[in-house]
């Protein structure tokens with residue numbers, strides 16, 4: 340799991356199921372259902388794969404999954420599968436919450452930052468006591484100023500406590516978070532969405548977040564109903580796919596239930612996805 344001198348570990352916060360129609364926007368069910376069959380309630384299974392990055396200097400965690408804060412009714416709505424969870428996945432690697440120096444949230448939708456905080460004596464507190472939480476300034480603004488469409492995607496208890504404890508670190512655009520770990524503004528899904536580019540010894544990996552949540556979404560028109568700025572998303576997706584192909588970036592898919600790591604290659608104008616077993620990296 341080495342990328343040059345940096346170690347990458349996928350860490351799972353379990354799985355959940357979202358409405359297939361919402362996940363594929365204008366794509367008809369007759370097409371997407373062949374790729375990923377829906378359950379009786381029309382939901383498809385999605386992974387909650389976060390990424391633990393170990394550099395020489397820092398322990399970085401990208402996204403924190405869905406967390407434990409939903410009541411039993413919403414756990415059923417989202418058919419949450421919690422056989423694995425973020426903290427026990429980290430513990431398997433010998434990593435305790437206090438060992439994390441930096442948390443990066445790709446954006447503040449509840450399935451990406453649900454594990455930022457937990458309830459303790461009736462109060463929400465950060466799960467990672469020593470960490471700075473890196474969030475794009477525009478995303479913070481969008482999360483605090485929701486409208487009728489975006490309201491149900493944000494839970495204030497996931498991020499407000501970070502400001503109260505002084506752990507919030509807002510950035511604007513591209514930024515080097517730690518040597519070899521850089522955030523890129525990849526807006527479109529939300530106003531302040533960011534992806535994470537990891538670089539070491541001329542090798543690159545990109546954690547996509549919801550820019551391209553599963554391998555099915557590599558096709559340009561395959562977008563979700565949650566995407567706030569679809570026209571911007573198309574632009575970003577094309578740009579990132581081009582850079583990934585040209586520069587041989589290892590792609591990391593957060594929600595794909597089957598493929599976490601893959602390369603995308605292009606020959607004679609035809610693109611091929613090459614999934615990678617983690618032990619092969």
Ligand SMILES: [Zn+2]
Nearest residue numbers: 448450451549
């Ligand atoms: Zn998501």
